[in-house]
Amino acid sequence: MRDPRSFWWIGLLLCSALAQxxxxxxxxQQDIVITKPPERIVSLLPSLTETVCALGQCHKLVGLDRYSNWPESVRQLPRMGGxxxxxxxxxxxLRPDLVLMATSARGAERFQALGLTVLVLEPRTHADAQRVLHTVAQALxxxxxxxxxxxxxIDAGVVAAAQSLPSxxxxxxxxxxxxxxxxGASESSFIGxxxxxxxxxxxLPASLGPFPKIxxxxxxxxxxxxxxxxxxxRANMAQRPGWSQLKAFQSGKVCAFSSEESDMLVRAGPRIAEGAxxxxxxxxxxAGDKP
Incomplete structure (x- = not known):
């Protein structure tokens, strides 16, 4: 006959697992069960990579998409393609216990069929960025x-940026x-x-969608x-019909961002304030003011 105490230990272990x-x-809109905090994370979207790191969990990343390049510490990690x-x-x-990927990516169902835990998230607005931050935090x-x-x-950084701009x-x-x-980035995008x-x-009005072709x-x-x-x-703008006559061109009011700055600007993640x-x-x- 089994010792009754063994059932007590089994119950305790089950309760401990459920608690985690x-x-x-x-x-x-899928409910994803994560049995314990992941230790090996693959991130396949730069904004999600940056979110993991903003939460102090960079050290758990083991693989990334080819475009994730911030912070500096992630640049030596293996690349998993686009x-x-x-x-x-x-x-x-890589045997990850969590895969983070975009809604626009392919393969989530296949990964799940192979037994991987997959969380599909793609922030497109400020509210999305906040929600995704909290969801990733909960998962981790x-x-x-x-x-x-x-x-x-992050939000205070955007407020401070707005306050620093002269009226x-x-x-x-x-x-x-x-x-x-x-x-372009319309009113309905996080950049807008x-x-x-x-x-x-x-x-660009919101009716065109977040990032319409113009x-x-x-x-x-x-x-x-x-x-x-x-x-x-910026390199080919002047060749577009009529663009050389734009007031912004004629008055020199065109800002060209480096690739690193562009990354900061177009990712709906923890660096929204830096983009601002x-x-x-x-x-x-x-405007002729000293930056």
Whole structure:
């Protein structure tokens, strides 16, 4: 006959395991059960990589997509291919106990069929960035008080950036180009939300979607006061029909960002405040103020 005390120990172990388990809902509206805080994380989206690190869990990352490059400490980690089309074999070979990936990526169901725990998240707005921060914190076993503190610091950084911009620089019409196709950032994107918080007007309405492909003639008709774009876009802008006659070009009110600055600007994650400060520096320069 089994010793009754053994059942007590089994019950205690089960209770301990259940106490560590958490259930989080991802952007597919799936409830993902995480039995214990993960120790081996693969992140396949730069904003998610940066979120893990902002929560002080960088050391648990074992593999990344090819575009994750911040903070500096992650740059030597193995690469799993692109965020949209990760290498299934490379990810599985790392034996992760959590895979973080975007809703636009392929392979989540296949990873799950292979027994991996997958959390699908893709922030597109400030509210999304806050929600994703808290969801990742919960999945990683990071106390809510800590994720709350991280978000307060991010939000306070955006507020400080807005307060540093002189009133005479506000109210201008802005065009932000996020890739050379050209694709722009509209009012409904997190970049558009940042511009609104800085007191700017976005020439791209929310009705176009967050990051619409733009007819270059639209920008000519809108006549933005300031243009913000990456170096890769700035190089060919003047060749677009009518763009050389834009007031922003003629008055030198075009800010070209380096690849590192562009990464900061276009990722809806913990560096939103740094992106806001980057925009403010541009607006200060184009307004003739000392940055």
């Amino acid at each position: 388990a958490v259930t989080v809902r991802d952007d597919r 965020g949209l089309d990760p290498s299934m074999e490379a990810v599985v070979a 076993g990071v106390p809510k008080a800590q994720s709350d503190a991280v978000w307060r610091q 005479h620089a506000k109210g201008q019409k802005i065009y932000v180009e996020v890739s050379p196709a050209p694709y 939300e940042t511009l609104a918080r800085l007191g700017m007007r976005n020439i 007819n270059p003639e639209f920008v000519v008709r809108a006549q933005p006061d300031v243009i913000m774009a990456g170096d890769s876009s 400060r980057l925009m403010v520096q541009c607006l200060q320069r184009t």
